[in-house]
Amino acid sequence: xxxxxxEKLGDAGLYVLQDMGRMGLxxxxxxxxxxxxxxxxxxxxxQMHFIGVGSMMVIFCTAASTGMVLGLxxxxxxxxxxxxxxxxSAVSLTLIMELGPVLTAIMVAGRAGSAMCxxxxxxxxxxxxxxxxxxxxxxxxxxxxxxxxxxxxxxxxLTALFDVVGIxxxxxxxxxxxxxxxxxxxxxxxxxxxxxxxxxxxIKSFVFALLVVWICTGRGYFVxxxxxxxxxxxxxxxxTTQAVVYSSIAVLIFDYLLTAVLL
Amino acid sequence: xxxxAIEFKDVVKSFAKQxxxxxxxxxxxxxxxxxxxxxxxxxxxxQGKSVTLKLILGLxxxxxxxxxxxxxxxxxxxxxxxxxxxxQFGVLFQGAALFDSLTVFENVALPLRERTxxxxxxxxxxxxVILSQLExxxxxxxxxxQLSGGMRKRVxxxxxxxxxxxxxxxxxxxxxxxxxxxxxIYALFVKIQQEVGYTAVIVSHDxxxxxxxxxxxxxxxxxxxxxxxxxxxxxxxxxPHIVEFVEKTMGNPCQSRVGG
Numbered sequence: 001x002x003x004x005x006x007e008k009l010g011d012a013g014l015y016v017l018q019d020m021g022r023m024g025l026x027x028x029x030x031x032x033x034x035x036x037x038x039x040x041x042x043x044x045x046x047q048m049h050f051i052g053v054g055s056m057m058v059i060f061c062t063a064a065s066t067g068m069v070l071g072l073x074x075x076x077x078x079x080x081x082x083x084x085x086x087x088x089s090a091v092s093l094t095l096i097m098e099l100g101p102v103l104t105a106i107m108v109a110g111r112a113g114s115a116m117c118x119x120x121x122x123x124x125x126x127x128x129x130x131x132x133x134x135x136x137x138x139x140x141x142x143x144x145x146x147x148x149x150x151x152x153x154x155x156x157x158l159t160a161l162f163d164v165v166g167i168x169x170x171x172x173x174x175x176x177x178x179x180x181x182x183x184x185x186x187x188x189x190x191x192x193x194x195x196x197x198x199x200x201x202x203i204k205s206f207v208f209a210l211l212v213v214w215i216c217t218g219r220g221y222f223v224x225x226x227x228x229x230x231x232x233x234x235x236x237x238x239x240t241t242q243a244v245v246y247s248s249i250a251v252l253i254f255d256y257l258l259t260a261v262l263l
Numbered sequence: 264x265x266x267x268a269i270e271f272k273d274v275v276k277s278f279a280k281q282x283x284x285x286x287x288x289x290x291x292x293x294x295x296x297x298x299x300x301x302x303x304x305x306x307x308x309x310q311g312k313s314v315t316l317k318l319i320l321g322l323x324x325x326x327x328x329x330x331x332x333x334x335x336x337x338x339x340x341x342x343x344x345x346x347x348x349x350x351q352f353g354v355l356f357q358g359a360a361l362f363d364s365l366t367v368f369e370n371v372a373l374p375l376r377e378r379t380x381x382x383x384x385x386x387x388x389x390x391x392v393i394l395s396q397l398e399x400x401x402x403x404x405x406x407x408x409q410l411s412g413g414m415r416k417r418v419x420x421x422x423x424x425x426x427x428x429x430x431x432x433x434x435x436x437x438x439x440x441x442x443x444x445x446x447x448i449y450a451l452f453v454k455i456q457q458e459v460g461y462t463a464v465i466v467s468h469d470x471x472x473x474x475x476x477x478x479x480x481x482x483x484x485x486x487x488x489x490x491x492x493x494x495x496x497x498x499x500x501x502x503p504h505i506v507e508f509v510e511k512t513m514g515n516p517c518q519s520r521v522g523g
Contacts, residue, residue, distance in 0.1 A: 122363075131360035134320055134353075135374045135426070136346040142377070 015227055022225065026144075026218050033145030036138060043146040051112040051147075052154030056161065058107050063162040066099055067091065067169025074170070075178040084180050088188035091170035092163075096193060096201045097263075100163040102255050105208030108155055109247040113216035116147055117243040120220030121236035129221070144221065148213050155209030156202060163201070200262050207258060211250045219243035265334030268430050268462040269296040269319055271488075274328035276314060288314050290486030291328070301456065301463040301476050305512070306483035312466040313357070315483070316432050319464070320352060321345050332430070350378070353428030353461070357435040359419035361407040367394070367418050368403040374425045393421045397451065413444040417451070424455065431456075433465040437473075445469065449476060470512040482508055 074090045120143065123129050132139045167189065174180040219226065219239040226239055276289040288311035296302045304312050317323040318330055321337045330337040332348055340348055361370050368390055375386045394400050397417045407415055416436060423431065433452070437445040453476065456463055467473040471494070474480060480491045484504045491497040498509055 126358055126363075127356045127360040128362055130317075130320075130322055131354065131356060131362075133322060134349055135378065135422075136349040137374070137377045138346070 019226075022222060023214070023218050026221065027214055029140045030144045030148045030214070030217075033138060033140030034149055036141040036145075040142065040146050043142075044150055047146050047150030048154055050115075051108060051150050052157060055108055055111050055154075055158055058111055059104060059158050059162050060165055062103055062107055063095075063100075063165035064169040066103060066162075067095065067166030067171075068173040070094060070099075070166070071170035071173030072178065075174050075180060084174075084178075085184035086188055087170070087174045087180050088167075088185035088190075089192035090188075091174070092167050092189040092193050093197060095163050095166040095170075097197050097204075098255070098259070100159050100166060101201055101204035101208055102251060104155060104159040104162045104205065105212050105251045106248050108151070108158065108209070109212045109216060109244050109251070112151075113212045113247055114240050114244050116213070117216040117220035117240045118236055120144075120217055121223040121239055124221065124223045125232060125236065139221075144217055147217055148210075151209045151213035152206060155212070156205040159201065159205035200258070203262065204255065204258050207254055208251045211254060212247045215247040215250060216243040219246070265331060266298070267295040267331070268298045268333060269464070270329075270331040270334075271295070272329040272331070274318065274330060275326040276311065276318060276323070277326055287486045289318075289483075289488075292483075292486070292488045294481055294488050294490050296462065296464060296481075297479065298462050299460060300478035301452075301465065302479045302481060303473050303477040304464065304466045304481045304483060305468065305470055305473070306508075307511075308468065310483040311486070312468075312483055313434055316354075316434050316464070316466055319432065320349060320354065350426065351429045353423030353426070353431045355416065355419045355423050355431070355433045355436055357438055359407070359415040361415060361418055361422070363407055366404050366406055367399065367410070370407070370418055371421045371425060374422060378426060389425070390421075393424060396455075397421050412439045413448065416440070416448060420451070420455070424459065427459070428461055430462045430464065433463065433467070435467055435469075436465065437467065437469050445472065449473070452476060468512075484508055 070091045071087065074087050075084060078084050078086055078090065120129070123143070129139050129143070132142055171182070171185055175182045175185055219242055220236075223235050223239050224231075226235075226242070228238070271292050271294050274289050274292045275287070277285045277287045280286050304315055306312050314323060318325055319332065319337065321340055325338055328338070332351060335348060337345075337348060362373070365373065371390045371393065372386050375381055375389060379386075381389070390403075391400070394403065397420060399414065399417055399421065402410065402414065402418075407418070410418065436452070437448055440448060449472070452463065452465075463476070465473060465476065474494045474497075477494070478492075480494065480497050482489045482491070482497070482505060487504070489500065489502060489505055491500065497505065498513070500506065500509070
């Protein structure tokens, strides 16, 4: 049956509203699940290990590479103005306020977010989540809330790791490879980074952690209700891709908004 | 307390079609399921059998109408109220819906760990008893992927029985099983029901074999239901869609193992 464009637009608008409402309610229930007893400490620790410890190597590699590139690029740019001494300041501020939180969140979305989405999607299509509900076990308390809490704890810690390794990478490239004075690198960092800058980075890492875990788990949980996802294994693969893309875009958009509001 | 375990009153359920229209699955359906008996819900593919189970459990919402479980409305029940209603049910899903990352023991122990305050020793003892009854002793440490289809169903049944349900819902319990295993599963249903005394609702297209278990048959066809007290009454029906259903699924009644 042919449908006119206005009807299609209205249909799409209604779907977006439904999806937003569904995801909003999902977020509320996930937070409510954190406070429902008994708290699943073992599952929380397992998720902390999966999201936090499991992501450490990828965060370490990304941070080292990003820090070293920043060291080289920063040196190249600052050298033109004879301001190599500002390299420590440039590298540390860029990492603490921007790249640390953003890249950590995107890496966690790609590594842990996709896995959480696929896990929940498979549990949904194989009726495991229905089975939980039928046993009167709250799937939010049992499955979702430990993931939320673990992400909110581990992503800021991973961001801190990213910042430290990145700054060390910048030091390695700037000081040992390009010959910047180590004292000026460290002093530049010490004198320019304020508590406000660190607070901004921490706030961002919490918000990004929430966005990643919310979107990734939510897409998997609602796999059947997502338009165009299809059915079965195909639907899980599609929503998993969607989850990583959407959460990465959300991180970038919120990065701008938070910077604009809080800077 | 109601005289019926489950009661459908003018229930309507439809789904949106891709072309923007609505496909009506249940059209003002009304029927009752008596307590302590076995009701088989039969019908072709896509006639709403599994949807009916999900409506009973509150996993899906009705468009209109009412569903009562032991006199309490499922429609509109939320949160703790819905959880309370669901404690009356045990469900055996089509694919057993076992948790892949848990062992057989952990799957069966899950409802006890989550819904009761029993000690680990008590849970261990209770699980051992049900696993023994269902001939699963020795498989406690296996994961679902290491089990055959029939064993998975039995583990699913063991898990569903842990909280002493008053109503057991079976969603296509013999799908994917060979005829011998199917007979074993049916025999097990009868044995367990005699022991526990629950109300059984079986959704199946394994016709006519599943009718051997039925005290009541509900046939779903094109959004409507017809209820029969026996296989004989079903076969003697003169309703055109039931005649067609009987011919398609049971052939000549004289050749039917059940009806013959």
